[in-house]
Amino acid sequence: MMPTFASNLDALGQWRVATDAKLANLARFAREQDLLNEAAAEWFEAMRHRLSGEKLMVAFVAEFSRGKSELINAIFFSDKGRRMMPASAGRTTMCPVELGYDVDDPIGLALLPIETRLDATSLAEFRLQPSAWSLVELDLSNPEGMAQALAEVMRTKQVSKEEAAGLGFWDDARPDDNPPLSDDGTVEVPQWRHARINLPHPLLKRGLVVLDTPGLNAIGTEPELTLGLLPQAHATVFILGADTGVTKSDLSIWRDHLSGPALARFVALNKIDSLVDPLSTPAQIEDAIRRQQESVAHTLEIEPAHVFPISARQGLAARLNGDEQSLKASRLEAFEAALSHELLPKRRQMLAEAAISGAQHFQSQLGRRFGELRRQYADQLAELRGLRGKSSGKVKLMLQRVQVEASEFEQCTARLAAMRSIHARMLKNVLQDISSDRVRREVEALQQVLSGSWLPLGAKRAFVDLCGRLRHLIEEAQERNDEIHAMLVASFAKLNAEFGFGLQAEMPVDVRKYAEDLNLIERNYVQYLGLSQAFRLAQPAFQEQFRRMLISRLRVVFETVSNDIELWNKTASAQVDGQLRERRRNFKRRYESLDRIQSASTDLDTRLQEVQAQDERVLQMQTRLDTLIDELIGQARSEVVLDRMAEVSAGGARLNLDLSASDDQVSQGA
DSSP states (O other), X not given: OOOOHHXXXXXXXXXXXXXXXXXXXXXXXXXXXXXOOHHHHHHHHHHHHHHHHOOXXXXXXXXXXXXXXXXXXXXXXXXXXXOOSXXXXXXXXXXXXXXXXXXXXOSEEEEEEGGGGGSSOOHHHXXXXXXXXXXXXXXXXXXXXXXXXXGGGGOEEEEEHHHHHHHTSOOTTOGGGSOOBOTTSEEEEESEEEEEEEOOOHHHHTTEEEEEXXXXXXXXXXXXXXXXXXXXXXXXXXXXXXXXBSOHHHHHHIIIIIOOTTSOEEEEEEOGGGGOOTTSOHHHHHHHHHHHXXXXXXXXXXXXXXXXXXXXXXXXXXXXXXXXXXXXXXXHHHHHHHHHHHHXXXXXXXXXXXXXHHHHHHHHHHHHHXXXXXXXXXXXXXXXXXXXXXXXXXXXXXXXHHHHHHHHHHTHHHHHHHHHHHHHHHHHHHHHTTXXXXXXXXXXXXXXHHHXXXXXXXXXXXXXXXXXXXXXXXXXXXXXXXXXXXXXXXHHHHHHHHHOOOOOOOOOOOOGGXXXXXXXXXXXXXXXXXXXXXXXXXXXHHHHHHHHHHHHHHHHHHHHHHHHHHHHHHHHHHHHHHHHHHHHHHHXXXXXXXHHHHXXXXXXXXXXXXXXXXXXXXXXXXXHHHHHHHHHHHHHHSXXXXXXXXXXXXXXXXXXXXXXXXXXXXXXXX
């Protein structure tokens, strides 16, 4: 049986654990040998957090009754022996559901009441308010009970038309999109706004987060899905029904929310088993599937190879029953192969590159430090060997020379203080212009446009201008940090020449890449600022929610920029502090050794042996450090074995995936 997406994700998880172990060994050695400065310690902590805690989000988006929950069950939870997510005819999941695992949160189902939509507080802010959620405990030893508890996401309630309008489920201006009125004039709406399932499932513990998004109505009325969660997803699976093709509401979801270039998109044409006709031959059935696939691709304006015909129900049943023949007919494995191959190697590559570049940077820094230490030890050895057979007067002159050299070296402190003052002032100017306060002021300027008229028709232009200004702030931050780098290069060169330092300014961090994050935010938000959304924008509650969400997204981008710049500058300062400390220690050791030699001639050989031992210890540390870094790099570069991926790719089917099933497979599906 072909390995599943789950098994391939587990392989990636094992790679992350092994790489983290190598990183932990390196960090432990550096700490034990007192080789960690503040900047290096921060990098190790951040990199280990990424390896162990970074999430991989896959979003499943579909209208009602497309088999979305069944596909989630088939891919992720077939090991439970039954359905976990509710999957039946008609509407099932009524609110967005996140499945993940956080060790700090209680195991269970957390539900946010639908009434919280009336509050301007964003979903991200509600995550920090546990009291706002209703918690349903889950018994991990009782799959039947768990399934019943998870059925809570299907719950609905009846509200008045006015309440439905306030919650975003009714719009008199768009009657075709409104749900039907009950006989008593009420409207059915979801009981819950959002659900979070925290389970210690092996895949979820590996960092997988599954986002289950129910239908256009939920997406359109919950902006945070489009503006927050969907753009953060590493892959989006859009599910259509093979029996329906692309409906009007399907097309609306695709065009309005999923057609952006930043998403890794997979289109699953589900329920191909519904096309099986006992009066048709297997070849005719296969032809019908292919025609529907091509029709979907044409409507969505994508390549047919990007549409994957599957049967989630057949695939789940086959896995539960161990029926390999039926599993092949469901074509679920081919879809999982494409999902694995497209998504998982990219995640490994990003983590590997971050670990390798950081480790090599650390190695480069310590290499210079070790080189400086060994140069100092070589000077001491030459100095001590030159004392053989010399009189005490010669030793006294040497002591005086060390004192003079130390005194001359201490003159560098004034130069260092001046450089630090300039450095601090330049860094402060950089960070001020990309601070959270600056971002908030820029967004408030947009807010004035939104609230300046009952129909804010200039909102889109104001928002585009805002994004332009923010991109300019990032560009200015890069230019100013480049100026800091130029200043450090010049200052380090003078310090090296005049005081014997071995300082070297690393290439400055590149923060221009974060402008692409701003571009993504602009693409996601601008759709809410057009004429079709003008009436919603005129509502103070929607404006406040929009403002909070926008600030929250922008703050993440600019805090990342600030952290990168600050960490780079800390690394430069730490290099100066480290070499200054080592030089002072060296002068102290030289003076103490000469003083002992002056009082007892037998101390010369002893001191020579001590310095030689110190030099050998530094060499051993450098060798051990290089070994640990080589092991880390080797592990990071090791490929995650995505079983059968090479075979799938070699068959020309990474995306095409051999769309034709055998006659026997189709017959089996019938």
